[in-house]
Amino acid sequence: MKIAVIGAGGQLGSDIVKVLQGTGHRCYPLAHRDIEVADRESCAILRELKPEVVINTAAFHQVDACEDDPEKAFRVNAVGAKNVAEICAGIDATCVYISTDYVFDGTKKEGYVEEDPPNPLNTYGISKLAGELYTRRCPRHYIFRVASLFGVAGASGKGGNFVETMIAKARRGEKIRVVDDMFMSPTYTWNAAEVLLKAVEQGIDHGIYHLTNGGSCSWFQFAREIFTLLGLEVDLQPVSSAQFKQKAIRPRYSNLNNQKLKHLGLKPWKKALATYLREKGYLS
Template sequence: MRVAVIGASGQLGSDIVFVLGDDAIPLTHQDVDVTDASSLDVIRDLKPDVIVNTAAYHKVDECELNPLKTFNVNSVGALNVAKIANEVDAINIYISTDFVFDGKKGRPYNEDDQPNPVNVYGLSKYIGEIVTRNYSRKYYIIRLASLFGVKGARGKGGNFIDKITEKARRGEPIRVVDDMIMSPTYTKDVARMLKKLLELRPEYGVYHMVNEGYCSWYELAKTVFEIIGWDADIKPIKTRDLNLVARRPLFSALENRRLHKLGFRMRPWREALKEYLVERGLVK
């Protein structure tokens, strides 16, 4: 199985490449720009069995101010990948997000729930989903949430855990929202489950793939420092206190219903978090 991984140097892409090992064909932004259809010619030459598209513009507030760039990467890019996947008869895997939902359900969203994005980023990813579904002969749409991985989210200046631990090192106060609920997810666990999915090749469609359970960002931050054993200056605030440019869904936790039906389970987020902190060298 030859798997072309677009965005191979990113937080998620790097772990997919690591887990797939010799099956992975890593493609960085220098190799492939999904917004430029001609740059995808390299995939025509490689003829992979699977294409995993992790490329995304995901700075949520910047997306609100730069809708053309956002839709170009997240939606038009998805169209370009779908077309080349059909051409080489590859399975097209589009990485999506919990932000396709509006957060009003009040409990975890499953794959059958109707998306209703409340910001430009979420809308662009939902359109990317529609394009993937309608243009791909063989596809999986994988919805993820609140990722943390060793590579960090370079486009965001590091993931959430990187940012709060760095603040703690500097002795700075840490203020985190306690009214935004999500599913913290370890990129290495996503990569491992994606490998299992590709080995099984179940029915095509949408799959949620997050660590089990959910919490607020404040609870996640508190748990990080409890595991590390640091006495950080951390206090809860409300989302409205941040004056964010883009609206956020306040409850966007996901349920892995379709994985459960296949007999697969992701481990609890606290367990995954501890392994991540060990991998980062923050816990022995």
């Protein structure tokens, strides 16, 4: 298949491109300099390439910054998705949109399934839900909701990812305070990329899927596991989100139930974390 990857320089996009290298598919990696999803004319490159599948990982996903600049959030996450989906529909391509656990309000404790009604609490989540709705207008579409990503490339604009932030703080000998009342499903981008591509290759039914590593934890529990695996002694204390003021409201429980894709090889999050730490050379 001919597969275009938008956001190819990003954390998830770069792993999708790398996973594709080991397959017989032809990959067109599109970095931000190659395509601006918010600009319809720029998206015309997709018409020239005529891929059979377009994977759109581009996003403005700094959650607090989205509150300050909702226009940009909608330009990139919603109008960008619309531009890509419309071109995909026109060239008969499958449109793949990467969405987020933040489309949910976090009141359900036992893990959201795909059929649960979204109810985003912040501008980022609202703009991504709008992106999902535009993507659904393309007859062949997949929406993969991911969460709390960690990948070798690190997220642009976020200065890496949570795992790297924790390791850097520990190395500086800082006191580390992490919220213990917000729960999510940490997800390794390499494993997500492998399973996403398997799902597309197998031609599973079009629609929405939760693409996360198995299980869930609080951000504090996630940090503790990082330090346990690395054998690091750190001054780590749990705090409540009330003590850690942030601009955007965040869902308290955004755990995603990955049952629909688990059989394609989604690992439990602790295993995925250990694999990441080995990949980065922190563990042998």
